[in-house]
Amino acid sequence: MAVFKFDIRSLFPQPIVKVDSSLLPHTFHGNRRQALEVTAKMSAIIDHLGQLSAIAQKLNIPITTAQKLRKSDNQIVYLMADLAELNSGRGDEVVGLLKIGMKDLYLFDELGQSRKVDNAPCILDFYVHDKRQRSGLGKKLFQTMLSEEKWEPVKCSVDRPSEKLLGFLKKHYGLEHVIPQANHFVLYDGFFEHDKANE
Ligand code: ACO
Numbered sequence: 001m002a003v004f005k006f007d008i009r010s011l012f013p014q015p016i017v018k019v020d021s022s023l024l025p026h027t028f029h030g031n032r033r034q035a036l037e038v039t040a041k042m043s044a045i046i047d048h049l050g051q052l053s054a055i056a057q058k059l060n061i062p063i064t065t066a067q068k069l070r071k072s073d074n075q076i077v078y079l080m081a082d083l084a085e086l087n088s089g090r091g092d093e094v095v096g097l098l099k100i101g102m103k104d105l106y107l108f109d110e111l112g113q114s115r116k117v118d119n120a121p122c123i124l125d126f127y128v129h130d131k132r133q134r135s136g137l138g139k140k141l142f143q144t145m146l147s148e149e150k151w152e153p154v155k156c157s158v159d160r161p162s163e164k165l166l167g168f169l170k171k172h173y174g175l176e177h178v179i180p181q182a183n184h185f186v187l188y189d190g191f192f193e194h195d196k197a198n199e
Contacts, residue, residue: 003048003091006041012081016144019046019077021070042066046077049097053127057162063125064099075101075124080141092129096141099125100149105157109192110179121151122185123158126165139172154190161186
């Protein structure tokens with residue numbers, strides 16, 4: 001049985017959609033009444049995937065909810081669907097979620113000097129359905145985000161990465177050497193490189 005009580009097909013005209021604080025997929029074109037309907041459905045999807053992500057990460061409170069996204073001013077949730085799974089009965093037709101945002105952070109550089117970085121790109125929450133991990137879906141979702149945002153992996157700060165995400169970043173992007181921080185963000189060697197060139 002499908003997880004959602006509505007047909008997700010109209011919400012995913014393409015496998016990956018972007019959702020901002022409007023709670024509408026970036027592909028949406030419609031009137032006000034349709035927008036209300038779509039935001040309600042998108043909220044249900046975001047809340048469900050956010051909850052699965054929290055369970056996978058053993059968190060008491062989800063990092064991603066529709067309400068948090070609605071209140072944010074610079075966060076985006078990427079959602080990935082697999083419409084071929086719609087009738088599989090496995091409940092994994094929406095297979096992935098990736099929440100990103102920009103934050104002003106106090107960070108240490110490679111020399112241990114404290115710096116304030118405005119609008120640092122942040123990976124905030126990332127989840128691929130338990131039954132579908134390690135089959136390349138995470139890479140597809142992350143790669144789409146990088147090209148949409150025009151972000152480089154080495155310039156991303158990662159909020160409390162799990163072992164799986166650390167492994168993912170090493171495998172796909174060669175990110176390994178961490179610059180130690182006092183907060184829960186992980187940065188990699190190369191994060192500050194461009195800044196230095198401009199100094
Ligand atoms: N154990 C160790 N490494 C893993 C695992 C695992 N169970 N699953 C994925 N990885 C890493 C490995 O490097 C793996 O390569 P390998 O199979 O050759 O060892 C690589 O990711 C696989 O790449 P993809 O198939 O493209 O990634 P996937 O679709 O599995 O998505 C993700 C990666 C999102 C981390 C997924 O595994 C997941 O949802 N994990 C559970 C939730 C989680 O830990 N999310 C990150 C929380 S931290 C944050 O969001 C800031």
